[in-house]
Amino acid sequence: MSTDEKTSPDTLPAYEHFAVEKNPSTVSEYMQAWWVKVRAGDLGSLPIIVGLIVIAAIFGSLNETFFTSRNFTNLLLQMAGWATIAIGIVFVLLIAEIDLSVAYNSAVGAVVMTLLLRPGDPGWPWPLALGVGLLVTTLVGLVMALIITKAGVPSFVVTLAFLLALSGVVLILTTLFTTAGTILIQDRVIKGIANSFLDATVFGIFGFWGWALGIGMVAGYGGSELMRYRSRKSSGLPTKPLSVIALQVGAGAVVILAAVYVANLDRGVPTVMLIVLALVAFWTFVATKTRFGRHVYAVGGNPEAARRAGIDVDRVRIAVFMICGLMAGFGGVILASRLSSVATNSGGGNLLLNVIAAAVIGGTSLFGGSGRVVSALLGALVIASVENGMGLLGLASGTKFVITGMVLLAAVLVDALSKRGRAAAGIR
């Protein structure tokens, strides 16, 4: 055991080894500990931060529009739907499965909702139509999960079959009532989801609710860190030093408030960000603070260990595919709202690739058991930046595909290489 040598002299009896466990207590010690982890392949959010800086530098230098506030809000609108769908993909990847049907499933949800909204035919109120759309995509997740768990067929194959079948369903449903194959959404609320901004002026401040959202996020982040600090302190457990917490929350605050500031220079923070951030926060809570979340990680890490610990592994798998279906539904609605329509080609094109890439680029491992919900958001930001930047440069479709493919490949390589590094260093 090489780690023994580092921690304490061999003369100490075993239990004292344990007692003298050393935790970093200053900012610089903390940075050192972090650097050791990074070198061992535990990269955390590092690749994404580096990636974003590189992408911004490239497109910023090639096109002056990239760094405008108008483009920034466009970017947020562009990534919202992808980030939402990618949340579901993160869960599926965590249990070491895959859902290739998400893109068309998301379109099915949007099409069902749109059809139910058609004025006078049947002209359902939006909450009902939205609810049914989400119900359908969740049920698709349930059916696939039942086949995967009960029949023991790999998720790759089952969801591939559903990819094909659901693309057919989208075609059938969109051409059922119109020959054009495009159905407009006329409901104001649904259209508003991805086409409105937190642009109200309250107390003479433009974008007041955007600021409120930003400050609320910072407060939530700082508050949860402090609560953790206090509960560990009161149980006599080692804690992260307050100076490190202050620094992390401070850095988060700068980034978040800068984003709000820039968005408010243009039309304000897109309303849809409220939904996306709420979903990210909720699912982060589920993944990290609940028993279910813990079981998801366990099933991804070692299903046999989970089973022997009395966890109903199949139930966890089924729940995860239903979550993926539900998030596909939400994402599909956001994407449809942005275009104010659904069409025969909804759910097609790059969508599947983009959402899986978002989850992986954000740092969720394809090998299961490792990743965070927020990686959906970060990864979608990267993908949207690349797509957005290439759009500004007016690149041809072929070039765009090649570049997007290379970005995904880079992300997967980082994952595989860091996994190898982690295995060598013996960390997760």
Add this chain to the structure above:
Amino acid sequence: MTEPILRCEGVSKHFGAVQALYKVDFEVASGEVMALVGDNGAGKSTLIKGIAGIYPFDEGQILFDGSRVRIHSPRDTAALGIEIVYQDLALADNLDVVANMFLGRERVANGVVLDEASMESSARETLDSLAVTTLRSVRQTVAGLSGGQRQSVAVAKAVMWNSKVVILDEPTAALGVAQTRQVLDLVRRLADRGLAVVIISHNLHDIFEVADRITVLRLGQRVAVFRREETTQQEVVHAITAGTLNVVPGMQKDEGYA
């Protein structure tokens, strides 16, 4: 000898054509260390996994505290107060030590939120009380632990639950001299506390040190049960390699082979 707390009567298990267990009786009493020995493939782990609810026995019954129990899943076994440390340790590599020790039985505060602080405190307490560990941190992922450290975590996990029966499948196989010593001491201490302990091992020296009784399996059948003070290592070795079988594999006309 007191009434056995755990008792298997005539349990059998086959995997395809392999009859891993054939009508085996097995018992362990509170306050006793029962060793389970036998050659590779004798059926020791299979017996344990059947008791654990990993898979059901084909026939036979399990009695706990005198009454018949049905075990359908690992959860049932844990609910009875039976804890098992598996040969293949069954820890989730991507989770930290605390998460592994509480896996499937996490504590929650106010109904939903994981109570990490209380779980970490209990895990530390148990690990400290066992004094078998050289862990750097209980928040380290299990992937980074040595074989002995993983074993320690698995044992600590089993004893943390105030169980009545603790079953250890080759707990010292991966351990060095000092850690083996500590696990054996621990086994003795558990029995002295009134727990029933089942220990599987290929090391007869270790077994003669801690066991009160020794059950010998051979080719899926129980061939002998010895009291430690009334037997010798030679006698046990003989039973392991040449104990008399009730049924000679391949010769019986039992429906199990039909």
